[in-house]
Amino acid sequence: MIDVEEFRLQARAWLAENMPRLENGLDPFEAMSDDEDDRHAKSLQRTMYEGGYAGIVFPKEYGGQGLTPAHNRAWTAESKDYQSPHRFNMSTVAIIAPAILEFGTEEQKKRWLPGILSGEHFWAQLLSEPSGGSDLAGALTRAEQDGDTWVLNGSKVWTTGGHLRDMGFCLARTDWNVPKHKGLSFFIVDLHAPGVEIQKITQSNGNAEFCQEYFNDVVLPADALVGEPGQGWAIAQRVLFFERSAIGGSTIYAGRITGRKAGGGSTRRQRNLVNLTRSRGTNQEPQTRKLVAEAHVLTTVRTHLITRINAGTRTGALTPQTAAVLKMFTSETSARIASIGYELAGPEAVVGDDAALGALSFGPEYLVRQSRCIAGGSSEIQRNTIGERVLGMPRERSDDSDRPFGEVRRGRQA
Numbered sequence: 348m349i350d351v352e353e354f355r356l357q358a359r360a361w362l363a364e365n366m367p368r369l370e371n372g373l374d375p376f377e378a379m380s381d382d383e384d385d386r387h388a389k390s391l392q393r394t395m396y397e398g399g400y401a402g403i404v405f406p407k408e409y410g411g412q413g414l415t416p417a418h419n420r421a422w423t424a425e426s427k428d429y430q431s432p433h434r435f436n437m438s439t440v441a442i443i444a445p446a447i448l449e450f451g452t453e454e455q456k457k458r459w460l461p462g463i464l465s466g467e468h469f470w471a472q473l474l475s476e477p478s479g480g481s482d483l484a485g486a487l488t489r490a491e492q493d494g495d496t497w498v499l500n501g502s503k504v505w506t507t508g509g510h511l512r513d514m515g516f517c518l519a520r521t522d523w524n525v526p527k528h529k530g531l532s533f534f535i536v537d538l539h540a541p542g543v544e545i546q547k548i549t550q551s552n553g554n555a556e557f558c559q560e561y562f563n564d565v566v567l568p569a570d571a572l573v574g575e576p577g578q579g580w581a582i583a584q585r586v587l588f589f590e591r592s593a594i595g596g597s598t599i600y601a602g603r604i605t606g607r608k609a610g611g612g613s614t615r616r617q618r619n620l621v622n623l624t625r626s627r628g629t630n631q632e633p634q635t636r637k638l639v640a641e642a643h644v645l646t647t648v649r650t651h652l653i654t655r656i657n658a659g660t661r662t663g664a665l666t667p668q669t670a671a672v673l674k675m676f677t678s679e680t681s682a683r684i685a686s687i688g689y690e691l692a693g694p695e696a697v698v699g700d701d702a703a704l705g706a707l708s709f710g711p712e713y714l715v716r717q718s719r720c721i722a723g724g725s726s727e728i729q730r731n732t733i734g735e736r737v738l739g740m741p742r743e744r745s746d747d748s749d750r751p752f753g754e755v756r757r758g759r760q761a
Contacts, residue, residue, distance in 0.1 A: 348414065355421040361398055366391070366429040385469060385511045388432035392440075392466030395432070402440070402464035404599055405448065410461030416599045416661065432466070438507060439463055441593040441601035443470040443516050446586050450533070450574040459514075459535070472586065473503040473517035473536065473560060478757070481728050483518070483587075484527045484580060485747075485757075488562065490519040490534055497521075497534065497572065499542075499565040505722070509558030510545045512538050518583055521576050523753035530752055531579030535571045542566070550718075552711035587724060588667050591674035594723045599657075617642045620688055623706055629691075638687045645680040652676055668736035675729035682716040689713035 349357075395401040396410075403419045405411025412418075444463045447455060462468040479485050488501025499519060506512075515536040522530035538545065542565035547555040574582055592598050620639050624630040630639070656673050659665030688709035689696050696710035720726040734740040747755045 388435040389466040391432040436601035471512040497567040527752040591670040671732040685716035
C-alpha cells in the first residue's frame with residue numbers, strides 16, 4: 348500500500364494537472380441549474396475515477412482504491428482548492444454506496460458499486476412519505492412478493508433531484524403483521540422503470556430541486572432486495588448515520604463534501620458576509636462586527652466538532668449516533684447564518700444588484716433556512732437521538748411500537 352505522504356504528493360500533482368480550481372474560492376455550482384449541477388458533478392466524479400482518486404477507502408474489487416481513512420483525509424486536504432462533485436458525493440458516494448457495501452450481496456456490490464464510483468449511476472434515497480412526517484418507521488409504501496419478483500406501490504417525497512436520478516434506495520413495508528420497525532425492507536429501484544412517476548415540487552424561493560415519486564405496480568426483480576426481509580429498519584439506521592455524517596461534513600467515504608448542497612455552505616456564506624460588509628464600508632460598525640463574529644464562531648466550532656466526532660467514532664470513544672450532534676449543529680448553524688446574512692444585506696437581499704458580493708443570495712436562503720433543520724432528519728428527531736442514544740435518557744412513550752402495524756389506527760381512524 349502506498350505511503351500516505353507519497354499519496355499526498357501524487358494527489359497534489361494530479362489535481363493541479365487534471366481538476367479545475369475554484370475561482371477566488373467560489374464554487375461554480377452556485378450559478379448552475381440542478382441539471383447542469385448533476386452533469387458537472389458526474390463529469391468530475393468520472394475524472395477522479397479514471398485518475399484513481401474515487402472511492403479511496405472502498406475495496407479494489409468493487410472499483411475503489413483499497414486505501415485507508417488517512418489517505419482519504421490527505422485527499423480532502425489537498426483537494427480543498429479544487430472543484431468537487433459534492434452533489435454526487437452527498438447523495439450517492441457518502442450514503443448509498445456504504446450502505447450497499449455493508450448490506451449488499453457480493454453480486455450487488457460488484458454490480459452497483461463500480462457504477463457509483465465511476466459517476467455512471469446517480470442515486471436517490473427514497474425514505475420520507477407524504478403521511479409519515481418524522482415517523483420513518485411508519486412507512487406505508489409497500490412491496491409484496493409475487494413469485495420471484497416484488498411489486499412496489501406507494502409514494503415517497505422530498506427527494507433531492509429525484510427527476511434527475513437513475514436509481515433509488517427505497518424503504519418499503521413487506522410485513523403488516525409485525526410491529527412497524529420489524530416489517531420493513533430495502534429495495535433497489537430503477538427510477539426509469541414502468542410504473543414510476545416523478546413530480547417536481549416548487550419551493551417558496553423558486554427552486555424545484557425536491558420531488559415526489561409515485562410507484563404504481565412497479566415490478567422489482569428478486570435481487571432488488573438488499574439484506575433480508577424485515578431488516579429494513581437496521582439498514583435505515585445506518586443510512587441515516589451516513590447521511591447525518593455527510594450533512595455535518597464528516598465522512599470517510601466521499602472525501603471532501605462542500606458546496607450549497609452540503610455543510611460547506613456555512614463557510615461560503617460567512618465569506619460572503621465579510622465581502623459584503625467590506626464593500627459597503629460597514630465592517631467597523633459594532634452591530635455588524637458582532638453578527639459577522641457570531642457567524643465566524645459558529646463556523647469555527649463546527650470545524651472543530653467535525654474533527655472531534657471523527658476522531659471519537661474512529662476510536663470507539665463515541666458511538667455512531669453522535670453523528671446526530673454534528674448534523675443538528677450544522678443545520679442550526681446554517682439557518683442562523685442565513686438569518687444573519689439577511690439582516691446584514693437588508694433590502695438588497697431582495698432587490699439588490701450586487702449579486703457578486705452575495706447580498707442577493709441571502710434572500711432566497713432566508714426563505715428556506717428552516718428546511719436545513721428538517722432535511723436529513725429534523726432537529727427535534729436529532730435531539731431525541733442524542734438524548735436516548737448518546738446520553739442514555741429514557742425513550743419517549745410510543746403506543747404503536749409493539750402492535751402489529753396492520754392494527755395501528757392511522758389518519759381518520761385515529
